[in-house]
Amino acid sequence: xxxxxxxxxxxxxxxxxxxxxxxxxxxxxxxxxxxxxxxxxxxxxxxxxxxxxxxxxxxxxxxxxxxxxxxxxxxxxxxxxxxxxxxxxxxxxxxxxxxxxxxxxxxxxxxxxxxxxxxxxxxxxxxxxxxxxxxxxxxxxxxxxxxxxxxxxxxxxxxxxxxxxxxxxxxxxxxxxxxxxxxxxxxxxxxxxxxxxxxxxxxxxxxxxxxxxxxxxxxxxxxxxxxxxxxxxxxxxxxxxxxxxxxxxxxxxxxxxxxxxxxxxxxxxxxxxxxxxxxxxxxxxxxxxxxxxxxxxxxxxxxxxxxxxxxxxxxxxxxxxxxxxxxxxxxxxxxxxxxxxxxxxxxxxxxxxxxxxxxxxxxxxxxxxxxxxxxxxxxxxxxxxxxxx
Amino acid sequence: xxxxxxxxxxxxxxxxxxxxxxxxxxxxxxxxxxxxxxxxxxxxxxxxxxxxxxxxxxxxxxxxxxxxxxxxxxxxxxxxxxxxxxxxxxxxxxxxxxxxxxxxxxxxxxxxxxxxxxxxxxxxxxxxxxxxxxxxxxxxxxxxxxxxxxxxxxxxxxxxxxxxxxxxxxxxxxxxxxxxxxxxxxxxxxxxxxxxxxxxxxxxxxxxxxxxxxxxxxxxxxxxxxxxxxxxxxxxxxxxxxxxxxxxxxxxxxxxxxxxxxxxxxxxxxxxxxxxxxxxxxxxxxxxxxxxxxxxxxxxxxxxxxxxxxxxxxxxxxxxxxxxxxxxxxxx
Numbered sequence: 001x002x003x004x005x006x007x008x009x010x011x012x013x014x015x016x017x018x019x020x021x022x023x024x025x026x027x028x029x030x031x032x033x034x035x036x037x038x039x040x041x042x043x044x045x046x047x048x049x050x051x052x053x054x055x056x057x058x059x060x061x062x063x064x065x066x067x068x069x070x071x072x073x074x075x076x077x078x079x080x081x082x083x084x085x086x087x088x089x090x091x092x093x094x095x096x097x098x099x100x101x102x103x104x105x106x107x108x109x110x111x112x113x114x115x116x117x118x119x120x121x122x123x124x125x126x127x128x129x130x131x132x133x134x135x136x137x138x139x140x141x142x143x144x145x146x147x148x149x150x151x152x153x154x155x156x157x158x159x160x161x162x163x164x165x166x167x168x169x170x171x172x173x174x175x176x177x178x179x180x181x182x183x184x185x186x187x188x189x190x191x192x193x194x195x196x197x198x199x200x201x202x203x204x205x206x207x208x209x210x211x212x213x214x215x216x217x218x219x220x221x222x223x224x225x226x227x228x229x230x231x232x233x234x235x236x237x238x239x240x241x242x243x244x245x246x247x248x249x250x251x252x253x254x255x256x257x258x259x260x261x262x263x264x265x266x267x268x269x270x271x272x273x274x275x276x277x278x279x280x281x282x283x284x285x286x287x288x289x290x291x292x293x294x295x296x297x298x299x300x301x302x303x304x305x306x307x308x309x310x311x312x313x314x315x316x317x318x319x320x321x322x323x324x325x326x327x328x329x330x331x332x333x334x335x336x337x338x339x340x341x342x343x344x345x346x347x348x349x350x351x352x353x354x355x356x357x358x359x360x361x362x363x364x365x366x367x368x369x370x371x372x373x374x375x376x377x378x379x380x381x382x383x384x385x386x387x388x389x
Numbered sequence: 390x391x392x393x394x395x396x397x398x399x400x401x402x403x404x405x406x407x408x409x410x411x412x413x414x415x416x417x418x419x420x421x422x423x424x425x426x427x428x429x430x431x432x433x434x435x436x437x438x439x440x441x442x443x444x445x446x447x448x449x450x451x452x453x454x455x456x457x458x459x460x461x462x463x464x465x466x467x468x469x470x471x472x473x474x475x476x477x478x479x480x481x482x483x484x485x486x487x488x489x490x491x492x493x494x495x496x497x498x499x500x501x502x503x504x505x506x507x508x509x510x511x512x513x514x515x516x517x518x519x520x521x522x523x524x525x526x527x528x529x530x531x532x533x534x535x536x537x538x539x540x541x542x543x544x545x546x547x548x549x550x551x552x553x554x555x556x557x558x559x560x561x562x563x564x565x566x567x568x569x570x571x572x573x574x575x576x577x578x579x580x581x582x583x584x585x586x587x588x589x590x591x592x593x594x595x596x597x598x599x600x601x602x603x604x605x606x607x608x609x610x611x612x613x614x615x616x617x618x619x620x621x622x623x624x625x626x627x628x629x630x631x632x633x634x635x636x637x638x639x640x641x642x643x644x645x646x647x648x649x650x651x652x653x654x655x656x657x658x659x660x661x662x663x664x665x666x667x668x669x670x671x672x673x674x675x676x677x678x679x680x681x682x683x684x685x686x687x688x689x690x691x692x693x694x695x696x697x698x699x700x701x702x703x704x705x706x707x708x709x710x711x712x713x714x715x716x717x718x719x720x721x
Contacts, residue, residue: 224407227699228692231654232672233415236688239676240418318536325538326658330673345541354548364541371536 043307046384053380056373063370067183074176075154075162077139078339082161082171084111088122090166090174090359097129105131108160119356130160166359168347177344178363184340186370188255188324189317195259197313200266205297207267208274215271222264230261234323237261238332247338254333258320269312273305307385315378318371325367341367393707401696408692409467413460416685423476423679463685472689473682477675482686489671490690495579496586496660497652497694503591504598504648505641512602517629519607528603531596539655543589543662550585586663590655594648605640609633639710645702649695 027035037045048054066073082088091106108128112121138155142148156162165174207215237257241250277283278301286296302309327333328342329349336343344363347353353360424446454462463473472482511531515524609615610633618628661670675684 220403220407224404224411227404227650227695228408228411228688229650229653229657229695231657232688232691235657235673236412236415236676236684240415322536322538326540329538329540330658330661332673332676345538348541348544351544351548351551354544355551361541361545364538367538368533368536372532375532375535 039307043384047380050380050383052376053383056376056380059373060370060377063182063366064186066179067186070180070183071141071143071149072151073153074173074179075138075152075156075164076173076176077141078172078177078180079337080139080172080176082167082173084171085109085122085161085163085167086169086171087120087357088161088163088167088171089357091124091161091163093132093164097126102129103131105129105157106160106162128160130157130162132162133157165362166357168357168360174344174359174362177339178341178366181339181341181344181363182366184251184334184338185321185324185342185367188251188258188340189320189374191252191255192258192262192320192324193313193317195256196263196266196316197309199259199263201270201302201309203263204267204270205274205302208271209278209293209297209301211275218267219271222267225261225264230323231326233261234258234327235330235332238327247335251334251338254324254327258323262316262320265316266309266312269309270305273308274301277301277304308382311378311381311385314374314381317378318374321367321371321374390707394704397700397703397707401700404696405693408696409464409689410460412685412688412692413456413463416681416688417456423681426679427476463682467686467689472686475675475680475683477678477680477683482683485671485683486687486690490694492579493653493656493691494694496583496590496656497649499583499587500590500594500652500656501645501648503587504594504652507591508595508598508602509641512599513606513629513634515599515603516606516610519603524603527599531599533596534592535596537592539589539593540658540662542592543585543659546585546589547663586656586659589659589663590652593655594651598644598648601640601644602637605637606633609636639706642702642706642709646699649698653691653695 034042071077088109088111091109093104093106095101095104097105107124107126108130109122110125110128112123113119114121133155134153136152136155137150138152140148140150154162163173163175165178167173168177203218207218234257237260238254241253245253274297283296283300286300291299324333324340325342325345328335328340329345331346334340334343341363345361348357348360424443428443466473472486474480475482475485478485511527515527518524610629612633615628615633618632619625623631657672661673664670672684672687674680675687
């Protein structure tokens with residue numbers, strides 16, 4: 001602004017707009033929605049910006065959704081054996097034959113037993129064109145173990161085969177078994193974390209709120225459990241499960257074992273958060289108004305750090321999935337006929353399998369992807385749950 | 390300092406007592422005992438069961454007593470170096486375990502050193518080049534190592550070593566050295582075989598370590614004293630090494646506490662896959678045949694190893710960082 005000349009009158013402007021003395025206190029729409037947003041909404045905004053976490057969440061969501069329709073997604077039934085195609089290598093999907101575009105198809109195998117080394121040899125025969133059928137009726141199954149049906153998204157051609165990831169020693173389709181195995185492998189982590197969440201909140205909550213002798217004892221116990229190497233302890237606990245138990249009992253037994261050794265970290269988180277929060281004014285207010293300890297802890301304190309707790313629990317899930325895989329691999333975890341990714345990997349236990357039938361290692365891919373996805377998701381959730389970031 | 394060490398050693402005692410009780414409870418939990426399965430096995434083979442001998446064994450090993458009495462026999466035995474008797478091997482536990490414990494310690498130590506050598510430079514690089522492509526790349530590689538099941542990595546490495554080098558890397562030494570006394574040639578053979586288990590066990594721990602070093606160093610780098618040092622014209626490298634790095638070294642040592650149980654765990658699984666002469670395969674078979682003293686003393690050894698490892702790291706930490714021994718309630 002240039003200054004007016006000496007003694008010149010100042011320019012005078014009058015605006016007709018009504019004067020609002022509150023104007024400077026008003027927020028823009030963007031600010032308003034930020035200030036009025038609930039804690040959950042704030043978390044969602046922050047979470048959305050963490051791209052790997054978002055992608056992981058979508059990926060995991062799709063996987064869990066797929067476990068609802070495993071029977072339909074898998075081209076074969078879990079237990080169908082193909083005695084004519086034992087240890088068949090993966091068939092790849094082709095689109096072109098003799099330079100011509102066709103519907104997706106696979107080349108059929110010519111099978112020959114090499115009499116010199118007794119090796120099964122499968123050679124793709126380019127004359128056998130087996131077009132994949134879509135939305136078709138194939139192997140029979142009981143949907144969710146109840147409704148008999150035979151509908152599949154994709155089936156092999158009539159009389160042909162569709163082993164996209166090869167077959168195992170009984171001629172069972174590896175891809176179908178991986179799809180079915182997701183049911184067990186994905187839920188075991190969730191159930192295990194459920195067990196450890198309950199234990200962690202209960203023990204950590206009591207230690208943090210009451211303190212005193214219980215606190216000292218539980219802290220000692222946590223230290224001890226954390227100082228014992230986990231896998232030997234898992235092995236010892238898994239050895240307790242009686243052989244006579246039905247597979248489904250063993251499944252629950254393993255989840256409990258995984259949860260029993262994992263609650264320590266959660267209990268520590270709960271305890272330290274409670275110790276900090278119980279000094280807050282609103283807790284004193286609740287006490288003065290006569291609320292019971294249980295009500296204070298469950299209604300006022302736990303919601304205060306629930307989001308943080310969920311993030312911590314998410315990071316614990318991959319450990320459990322890996323733990324189940326390891327236990328099953330060593331033969332102390334789940335047993336057939338229950339099919340998890342770890343059980344599938346027991347097929348690839350010796351070096352012969354790796355050398356001759358490397359496709360038996362495919363079940364490890366979903367394990368790695370799921371563990372990675374949970375790690376990213378946990379990171380994203382933790383950042384989103386942290387109000388100071 | 391001496392007082393701190395004394396206090397720290399004293400604190401180990403309740404920990405070890407709870408550990409032993411926990412382990413004993415777990416080992417005792419399955420129904421039946423070794424003698425019962427032994428008798429069943431003899432009967433299955435159609436051999437006569439010598440009742441007198443069974444009764445003698447039952448008395449000798451205290452199976453006629455209550456679990457609480459047996460627990461105290463077991464624990465008090467440990468103080469005089471008697472760790473019980475392995476039924477399956479018909480040898481004292483110490484004789485069965487002996488060498489294997491040393492090999493477990495060797496593999497664990499080598500793994501921790503390997504983890505440090507890999508994680509330290511990468512962690513520093515990631516922290517100083519935050520959000521660069523290499524930072525993302527290393528983080529991802531680390532996570533990949535974390536996500537791959539150890540046993541699988543062991544299998545694949547074993548196969549690759551076989552294809553590329555034509556060596557069989559199963560075991561921890563050349564077969565002809567097994568059972569031989571320690572010699573220079575045996576030592577070299579062990580070194581030759583050591584790298585596979587070390588890499589396999591190390592990968593999972595390295596990822597976590599890189600992330601923690603990165604986070605710790607990032608915290609330090611944002612502090613005022615770093616800015617001051619830079620403002621006064623200290624070379625960026627010196628400003629990194631002289632102060633922030635030393636601060637994160639503390640954490641490095643205290644991290645042994647969380648690293649050690651993981652390393653020993655990993656060593657067990659990998660040992661089973663690679664059939665190393667460490668403790669893993671022995672523990673599994675002992676657990677399966679309910680060879681309870683062997684399994685129990687074993688778990689106890691492993692826990693003791695971790696507890697002592699943590700103790701050493703705590704003492705080293707207190708030596709390096711005076712704030713820690715002071716906050717421990719020790720007078721100056």
